[in-house]
Amino acid sequence: MRIATWNVNSLKARMERVESWLVDVAPDVVCLQETKLADGAFPHMAFQALGYESAHHGEGRWNGVAILSRVGLSDVVAGFGPDHSDPEARLLWATCGGVRVASAYVPNGRALDHDHYRYKLAWLAELLRMLDEHESPRSPVVVAGDFNIAPTDADVWDPAQFVDATHTSEAERDALDALISWGLVDTFRLLNPDPGLYSWWDYRAGRFHKHEGMRIDLVLGTAPVAERVSFATIDRNARKGQQPSDHAPVIVDLNPTP
DNA sequence: ATGGTGGCCCGGCCA
Numbered sequence: 497m498r499i500a501t502w503n504v505n506s507l508k509a510r511m512e513r514v515e516s517w518l519v520d521v522a523p524d525v526v527c528l529q530e531t532k533l534a535d536g537a538f539p540h541m542a543f544q545a546l547g548y549e550s551a552h553h554g555e556g557r558w559n560g561v562a563i564l565s566r567v568g569l570s571d572v573v574a575g576f577g578p579d580h581s582d583p584e585a586r587l588l589w590a591t592c593g594g595v596r597v598a599s600a601y602v603p604n605g606r607a608l609d610h611d612h613y614r615y616k617l618a619w620l621a622e623l624l625r626m627l628d629e630h631e632s633p634r635s636p637v638v639v640a641g642d643f644n645i646a647p648t649d650a651d652v653w654d655p656a657q658f659v660d661a662t663h664t665s666e667a668e669r670d671a672l673d674a675l676i677s678w679g680l681v682d683t684f685r686l687l688n689p690d691p692g693l694y695s696w697w698d699y700r701a702g703r704f705h706k707h708e709g710m711r712i713d714l715v716l717g718t719a720p721v722a723e724r725v726s727f728a729t730i731d732r733n734a735r736k737g738q739q740p741s742d743h744a745p746v747i748v749d750l751n752p753t754p
Numbered sequence: 755a756t757g758g759t760g761g762c763c764c765g766g767c768c769a
Contacts, residue, residue, distance in 0.1 A: 506760090506762075557768095558768075604768080644769095700759045742761095
């Protein structure tokens with residue numbers, strides 16, 4: 497089973513690229529972030545024509561997450577569940593091919609002294625609470641998306657540029673470590689230990705061409721998922737050419753269940 | 755160099 501995550505930075509602006517990428521890469525499950533669409537504008541039919549069922553949780557102008565699947569899509573839950581509201585559309589769950597999948601768009605944080613940073617930390621705590629209450633680390637669970645956190649300094653081209661900034665702060669990394677301690681594994685890193693592997697590059701200052709980016713898009717999986725990982729890559733080709741997203745997709749292949 | 759680019763939708767916010 498091939499599972500991928502991609503922050504598309506507006507599905508409306510990216511739809512042609514996403515469609516040709518689906519044909520080329522042939523993923524079984526795709527988690528999308530930053531669709532920037534209302535639910536009524538989501539192109540379910542276009543994805544169905546390519547063989548994918550889809551679910552979307554959006555609010556229009558900002559945020560928006562989706563899951564595409566050609567291995568089944570059921571038990572869809574938007575956000576943190578009915579009893580725990582989130583003012584923004586950043587989380588969507590579905591069961592696909594025997595795996596409980598979440599598409600997550602973690603808040604950016606903006607700045608360490610900003611309210612949005614406190615929202616980011618609270619949001620990550622809510623995600624952990626939801627995992628604790630509804631999922632088991634002994635079951636196949638994937639949380640994939642744009643975490644807006646670089647797990648270590650090896651995931652940042654120049655850590656000095658992020659001192660006193662978001663994405664690398666101790667509290668953010670502690671929150672990510674709490675998810676890992678719950679029982680999630682950074683599946684990409686299992687097969688790709690080298691530094692300098694990034695999934696996001698700022699549009700400005702030619703960062704992509706200078707290989708100056710960060711690895712902030714993660715496919716986290718519980719042990720029953722991690723032990724099936726056969727291949728993992730970041731699809732840098734999708735960041736090239738005309739009108740790319742500023743993120744590249746992360747692709748992880750799982751062996752069949754034994 | 756406290757900018758730069760690109761998305762929203764058309765002035766300013768957000769990443």
